[in-house]
Amino acid sequence: MSSFKNISLSILFIIAFASQGLSQSKSIFISGTVVENETGQPLEFATFVLQDIDNPENITGGITDLNGKFKVEISQGRYKSRIEYISFKTLELPVQTFDSSVNLGKLKLSPNVEQLESVELVAERTSVEVRLDKKIYNVGKDLTNSGATISDALDNIPSVTVDVDGAINLRGNGNVRILINGRPSALAGFGSTDALQQLPADAIEKVEVITSPSARYDAEGTAGILNIVLKKEKTRGFNGTINTVIGYPDRFNFTPNLNFRTDNYNFFTTLGYSYSTPPGNGFFDNTYSEGSFDRITEDRDIDRKNSGFNANVGLEYFLTDQSSLTASVFGRLNDGEDLTQNNTVRFVGNDIDSRTLRQELQAEDEASYQLSLNYINNFNDEGHKLAVDAQYSFDEEIKPITITEENTFPNTETVGAENILETEVQNEFLIQADYVLPIGDAQFEAGYRGNFEETDTNFNLEELNLETGNFESNTGLSNQFIFNQNVQALYTQYGDKFGKFSFLAGLRLENTQLKGQVLGADVETLQNLLGDDIELDFDKNYLNLFPTLNLTYELKENENITLGYNRRINRPRGWFINPFPSRSSRTNIFQGNPDLDPSFADAFDVGYLKRWENLTLTSSVYYQRETNSFERIQEETGEVTSDGIVIIRSLPINLSTNKRIGAELGLLYNPTKWWRINTSFNFFEFNTEGVFRGTDFGAKNTSWFSRFGSKVSLPGRIDWQTNLFYRGPTQNAQTRTEGIFTLNLAFSKDIMKDKGTISLNVRDLLNSRRRINSTETPFFSSESEFQWRERQINFSFVYRINQKKKRREENRERDDEEEGYSK
Template identity: 65%
Template sequence: MKKLIPLFLILCSFFIYGQRPQGTSELVKITGTVLDKEYNEPMEYATLILQSVNNPDKVTGGITDINGKFSVEAEPGMYNIRLEYISYTTFRLDNQNITSSRDLGTVMLGINVEQLEAVEVVGEKTTVEVRLDKKIYNIGKDITTSGATVSDALNNVPSVSVDVEGAISLRGNENVRILINGRPSALAGFGSTDALRQLPADAIDRVEVITSPSARYDAEGTAGILNIILKKEKTLGFNGSINTNIGYPAASQISSNLNLRTDKFNIFNTLGLSYRRPPGGGFSDNTYRQRENDTIAPKFNRIIEDRNILREDLGFNMNIGIEYFITDRSSLTASYFARISDESDVTENDSRRFEGTTITSRTFRSEDESQKDKSNQVALNYINRLDDDGQKLTADLQYSFDTEDIFTVIQENNTFPNNDLLALENVNEKENQKEFLFQTDYVLPMGDAQFEVGYRGNFEETISDYQLDLLNLDTNVFERNELTNVFTYNENVNALYTQYGDKFGKFSFLAGLRLENTQLKGQVDTRLDPQELRELLGPDIDVNFNKNYLGLFPTLNLIFEIAERENITLGYNRRINRPRGWYINPFPSRSSRTNIFQGNPDLDPAYANAFDLGYLKRWDKLTLTSSIYYQKETNSFERVQVQRSNDLTEDGVGIIRTIPINLSTNERIGAEAGALYNPNKWLRLNGSFNFFQFATEGSFEGESYGATNTSWFARFSSKVNLPAKIEWQTNAFYSGPSENAQTKNEGIFSLNLAISKDIMGDQGTLAFNVSDLLNSRKRISFTETPNFTSDSEFQWRQRQFNLSFVYRFNQPKGKQNGRRNGGPEDEERDFGGGA
């Protein structure tokens, strides 16, 4: 019933005003602002009720806007005044004689603890909030990801898909920027998603899907931004939760979220220790053919490989911080994050090699890789709310240091017709990454309008030391290969931005402009002389480069409120895709003698212009979101595979090279729709559908790589509350077929099931889930080029069973995901959140 009060009051106020008899006194205006008492944040849709003392049936009022402000006209008289918000304690002023316009000032509402556990929407219900520049998915309690990773949880977020190798896409586009708590982070591995497959999913509070980023955000990422907000409890006293998990194939995990909060400070700490042995594998069937201008034909016309992968991952992560409240309006937060990972991967390839239709030889290749990662990050955040109107100054300082040490032994043997050694290689890869970030923002509200200005500097250096030693089969001595090199890569970005937003009745807009200067520097240290470099890399490759790019990135976001629960949004933004160090390193690296990846230092940034038209409608039990989007990207990146003439191994096998290039243009158009349906307290349904078409054009080495592809993906989730506090959840996901100029991929279907039960007086929860019940998350693809074709199948991880137990202390069930989790990363005001 409370959900209908705001609409009822608005209708009443229009009716009363329309029926006001001629000659009555002038109306008076009652204004004020409503803030959340705990987080000092505006509360949108709080309800103001004016009830006449002399005539209690005469009720008028209104609701607060996105800034928490209200302004209501009424006839002079005696009123009982109430301000209400679901699950919050009501503010009352009785017997108020209102004879002239009156400002009630700032009213602080606090949580009603007695009602907290009875309110379904707190921590349990999956909801979506729409801002001018993003959608916020409060993912609630998803028991299918209990014991899973952040990467698994992202695959349940609308618009997002995660492929079998962990690559994250937004609306089918992999060029998505990943932020943690609004900033680049060592948690995301400096652009890599590997760390997200190690962090526990229960660390997530919500995910912000930003498909039309405002000027406040970094312009990187042509697909948009995913901002992962981690949990940080704000309840007074000492509280927390412990999550344990055990699974098959071998997997175990223990993590904790602990908080100690007083009126003056908040200490928060997250610890996690995990161990996993996820088996995977696949096969490939490669066919080689000779072109007319080839002088040497491949010795084998067909090679079939069966691959088996066994990984062993041991990981530890820690996040500790303290938030100190200097005054009621200012705070300083210091945090330290560390991640240690020790991984061991063994990949075995059994190859059958054909001449014609006859198997003439058989080989066995093993790759034994050990990888040690260490990430450290120190961050400081200062925030000062300069006044009650929302004027705010923030400053962020962050330093990250990441090291990666990989040692791989690759051995290949003939097993038929002879049993002898073909090759033995030792590969040492060391990578050090340092990143320094400074950012400051100033927000100035001006009535319903808001002005904002800020600066951001991001300075990153990556040093990649690649060493390849090959065994000389004649001398039985390891020799240093010519591919050995040290590549130093710097990416420095300085940015200034400003944006202005305003609201006129039901219409709001946010316009911004961002100026970014990007410097890309590369330097290679190698023992090769210039002539040898040209022979190895090509005559046009410059191994030492220093490039500067200056760009303007305008943004515009509009929203029109058709009704209280219905709106239309329109967004435009310009984005950039900067090549990462791996893509730009000119020296080849290889996973085997026949598969080589070579970066391209001539890569230029890609630029994209994107438009997004969205619609949202809320009913009492149903929320519908939909959008139509269009994007055109120039200088887009494409990885092409080539098998050049005479590029063969010593025993006559064709070498396949993968090279990234700027492939002219990429156009993408699509539509998506999502529905959240809660027909009753025991059933929740959630579904989404995304359909898109993309077209690329361009050529490389005389070959056309133009292609047009239509694809789609859909997901469905249902959650049922059974008797005895048992919950059942089913998640289904399907990614439709896709293709580019060289490769066609079949569709992929996966199904996850979970069941949970609350025990120990709701302080504990026991859950069992199955990930990929049908064991069907496999990438099946076909690649065709002028020199070879390849049929392949790959499975990153097989079906997984998990049993988990969560214990909460001094923390009611559902409260850990409260309506808002405060802190610097949460400081959203008016027209969008910051990054």
């Protein structure tokens, strides 16, 4: 820990003596850039220290910014200087006479293998980095992520929640944009979260939570952006990890993460095979004010079986010392099978009229591919660079579905049967260019992004004719729906720093084309279902400006205030627009709305950060006003089933406004070397106003969610982690959702001389992660409960290849003795 103490003392000297000035008369500036020797990556928060030779008590210096740059004002004279950074060798510079301003150029630091213990301790403490426009969370240190999925890992990130259906929310808002390595990706499922619920969390290096995105980012997502950064080791030589997981209910994962780097290229790959059988369940109790039945209950059991293989393989070739070309291929194959059994009981008054069993067997074969090419050229060491990306993505899902429904009381007759074949093919092209030009201490950026996406969905429905016993095509609902979303954007932004004040201002121009066409269907049947006021075919263009502004004021070296403003757009995804109704239930259906328009939001964010020696506090207050916001409402379709049940539809619509105000607080606390606490609290209020078809769907509601995480190093070199999460109840115009509590536990121990780690974790220990809803409308009321996945227990083994865990045995034993542990 000697390096950490030296750095702390250096910073204290800077604070203590900077105000005294130096003995020389004329002020000059010393600047430079600090980078890692092997990778050339800039090192943020490195310390540059200058000591006056003639007056050694005069010490000054500075801290590098996010680009590794520093600039220090001194008086003319002779100085001894050095660069310090935790876990890196201190770079001592020769004594120099400075009589005019000078740029020292690129200063390269090398890792210090004698301080690897410090690396681990610091990594535990600094699991969050705060930047001008985002927060960065290192998920690799979370034990509960061992054997987990990407969705599980996101659910452990402050400000983020993942509900029981897998839907991702940021600060309680579901309009969040998911990026992989800063770009749309087949890995994120093109707007769907299904893939994120299947792929391993071991592939993630970090998650960037961007609640006030700058103009560089796509304007999509009114809540903000979650950028998932995948692992790509930059250490020279061959290295990597192999993670094997077994679990109950049945789960098996095998994930090698391998890397080989030389002077000329860097080869990286993450492979993964997974198999799981996560069971789920649901219960619905509906009471009707009209129709043939007064009450209907549905009891659903869901048995799933998923197996899949994914691979992310890439090669980075270093053309020169300043430029490189990276090519990568991502592929995912998934084979799934879900069996849903729905036991339905119908009541007239308090008497049972009939019982039916509806079985839905859905297979899913999915293939996703993505080809990416990236070129980057660093023209100089000052940050002048050009980056160009090209990407092609292909995704195909084939879903054969068989549905049968039979009476179980008072007879055993067949009620109906359906054969469905649904095929979805999606192609996406992306081209992007980003240019950065430093202008003194300022920085200018400009760029272009074009994203062209087409989704072709074929839906074929055959229904059993009970009289003939043959299956007949339903021409009214069999269809083909083609949806295009094309977005082109130009952006520019400018940032600068004046003393303790920094700003980044930008403007983004985006043109969005949304185009949909229904083919091969009985248009009249669909039109009657949706209503005459909704057009089935559409071709819409939206040209909009999106300004952004981020400000930071440094109260002290370890304390600052931030202010952010940005304008965002939420474009409706394909399943929200597809007009063909779902078939999982005869009486409760979901139907897309092709008349949906994008919603727009203006968001403001004020943040405060304070760091102490063992405590980091982050907080913010935010406000958002969204127009044309999406809301899912429930209404009667005017249709009834063959046995007289009123069919109820869930339909997404544009409401007029949605105002949201909230506050969040996060604490990272290390009371001792063996105990780390991470907790966060988020409170928000939303107010929705809007009328649809004469019904007022306005609502006002407050809710909150909170996390508490504790990691303890026990005797015997065992780590114990506990994560608790609670989301408070929420309510809109029709539905109240009860609060949800989840408890996760994990234990780990290093073995094989720190080359291996075994872990045991339990997700949802109390089996309490389920959604409980109460819905009231003029025509029916409903009580429901749904659990997507039951309690999961995982045992994992991680083996490190040339990546021995960064601690030394003698240091660990010394720490144990200091803390009073006995072997």
